[in-house]
Amino acid sequence: xxxxxxxxxxxxxxxxxxxxxxxxxxxxxxxxxxxxxxxxxxxxxxxxxxxxxxxxxxxxxxxxxxxxxxxxxxxxxxxxxxxxxxxxxxxxxxxxxxxxxxxxxxxxxxxxxxxxxxxxxxxxxxxxxxxxxxxxxxxxxxxxxxxxxxxxxxxxxxxxxxxxxxxxxxxxxxxxxxxxxxxxxxxxxxxxxxxxxxxxxxxxxxxxxxxxxxxxxxxxxxxxxxxxxxxxxxxxxxxxxxxxxxxxxxxxxxxxxxxxxxxxxxxxxxxxxxxxxxxxxxxxxxxxxxxxxxxxxxxxxxxxxxxxxxxxxxxxxxxxxxxx
Numbered sequence: 001x002x003x004x005x006x007x008x009x010x011x012x013x014x015x016x017x018x019x020x021x022x023x024x025x026x027x028x029x030x031x032x033x034x035x036x037x038x039x040x041x042x043x044x045x046x047x048x049x050x051x052x053x054x055x056x057x058x059x060x061x062x063x064x065x066x067x068x069x070x071x072x073x074x075x076x077x078x079x080x081x082x083x084x085x086x087x088x089x090x091x092x093x094x095x096x097x098x099x100x101x102x103x104x105x106x107x108x109x110x111x112x113x114x115x116x117x118x119x120x121x122x123x124x125x126x127x128x129x130x131x132x133x134x135x136x137x138x139x140x141x142x143x144x145x146x147x148x149x150x151x152x153x154x155x156x157x158x159x160x161x162x163x164x165x166x167x168x169x170x171x172x173x174x175x176x177x178x179x180x181x182x183x184x185x186x187x188x189x190x191x192x193x194x195x196x197x198x199x200x201x202x203x204x205x206x207x208x209x210x211x212x213x214x215x216x217x218x219x220x221x222x223x224x225x226x227x228x229x230x231x232x233x234x235x236x237x238x239x240x241x242x243x244x245x246x247x248x249x250x251x252x253x254x255x256x257x258x259x260x261x262x263x264x265x266x267x268x269x270x271x272x273x274x275x276x277x278x279x280x281x282x283x284x285x286x287x288x289x290x291x292x293x294x295x296x297x298x299x300x301x302x303x304x305x306x307x308x309x310x311x312x313x314x315x316x317x318x319x320x321x322x323x324x
Contacts, residue, residue, distance in 0.1 A: 038310030039191040046079035046098065046183050048190025048315030053079070053183030054099030056123055057149075057170050060130040061093040062110040063213075069228055071165055074106030075235040076242060076317070079183070083321040084115050085253055087260060087269050089211025091228075094119070098183045099174045103236075107167030109158065112137065114256045115272045115322070117144050121298040124181040129168050131158070134269065136258035147177050187301030191312040193285060198307035200287030208248050208321045215321050217246045219286040226319065244316025246283040247304065249274070249293055253324040272322040280304055284314045 044053035061075070062068045063083075075081060078095040086092050094116060095106060112130040114137060120126055121144070129149040133141055141148050151162025157173060158166045174180070193199065204219040216227035226233040226241035233241035256269035277294040282304060291311045295302040304311040 038189045039312060041185045042190055042315070044079070044098070044183060045185045045188065046096065047317060048188075048313065049101075052100065054101070055174060055178075055180040055182055056126040056184075057097045057099070057102065057173055057180065058116070058120055058123075058126055058128045059095050059097070059106050059168065059170075060110050060112055060116065060128075061095055061106065062108040062165070063091050063093045063228060066231065068108060068165070069231070069233060071108055072233075072235045072241075073167060074103035074170075075233075076239060077101060077103035077106075078317060080317065081243070081319045082119060083208075083215055083319065084113065084272060085210045085213070085270060085322065085324055086113055089213065091210055091213035091215075096123075097170055099170070099180075102170035102174075104171075105167050105169050107159075108165035109168055110164075112141060112148075113269060113271075114140070114258070115270075115274070117141065117146075118275050118298040120144070120146055122184075122186045122295070122301055124184050124299075125179065127173055127177050127180045129157075129173060131162065131164070131166060134258050134260045137269075140257075147180065149173055149177060185301055187295075187303050188318065189310045189312050190315045193287065193312065193314075194289065194306055194309070200282075200284075200289040202286065203283060203288035204286050206246065206248070206281070206283060206288070208323050210324055215319075217243070217283060217319070219283075221286070223316075224283065224319075242317075243319040244284070245313045245318040247318060247320045248281040248283075248323050249302075249320055250279045250281075251322050251324065252276075252278075253322075272324070274302070274322065275300075280311075282306070282311050282313070 042048045080096040082094040109131045112133040125145050128146045151158045160166045206217050208215045217224040223242045252273040256271040259268050275295050275298050280291045280293045282289045282291050289306045291304050291306040
């Protein structure tokens with residue numbers, strides 16, 4: 001199923017100047033080569049950091065509304081942040097931490113979605129903190145290769161009695177649930193940028209849109225400043241959210257397996273398809289590289305390829321936006 005995606009890339013920082021890229025993501029086009037030339041895995045395969053990474057915790061984080069966004073904690077300590085479309089065209093975040101670089105507190109914690117399961121399958125057995133899930137999904141989460149950390153099985157680890165807004169302390173989760181896998185190779189590679197003539201195009205800012213949400217990234221010469229729904233995104237009481245790399249992964253967003261009735265009305269959850277292949281736009285160092293992605297099975301690493309080789313990232317945090 002081909003999906004036409006419009007990504008607004010603002011090449012100049014001035015208001016109203018933009019170039020529109022129309023990208024056709026075709027899951028039937030076939031994956032890129034499974035063996036691609038590229039740099040080896042670093043001691044921290046999630047960030048390219050020379051310091052070894054610890055065990056993995058993923059946390060589902062609320063991302064809707066100015067009050068919630070102002071309350072967010074711990075995002076600038078994440079190794080990776082996934083931005084995911086949910087019902088109503090809104091968004092949620094899933095932050096991935098390793099135990100050697102985790103923040104004191106993170107949240108506000110919200111509920112799991114079907115999309116989370118195949119993403120986390122590539123990591124192996126991880127801890128996954130979330131506030132709950134709709135009825136059908138709870139069995140899928142129980143069957144998945146992960147440890148669910150929720151107010152039902154670890155209520156003492158959630159602030160406010162597990163009621164919204166609720167926060168968790170990663171160190172407490174790792175202490176109670178010590179069996180999570182150490183940071184694995186999920187397919188990312190970190191090294192110098194691809195050289196010309198196959199190098200990137202200048203793109204100092206980008207906006208990625210979901211039906212009822214948007215994400216903006218502005219290059220400041222050293223990192224990307226993150227905006228959500230047109231507002232600067234902040235964490236820990238006012239610190240601007242930043243990221244070293246941005247991957248806009250174009251995916252099919254399809255009806256999910258289950259319907260949510262918790263809000264008093266039937267609301268179909270959606271599912272972002274991250275197993276298969278498609279196109280991606282990779283932002284690093286103020287440039288954009290048009291790439292492809294491939295993930296043959298749920299448990300496979302996701303390979304990002306550019307000009308016949310693995311796309312390399314700048315060592316640091318990466319935001320991956322699953323663009324519909």
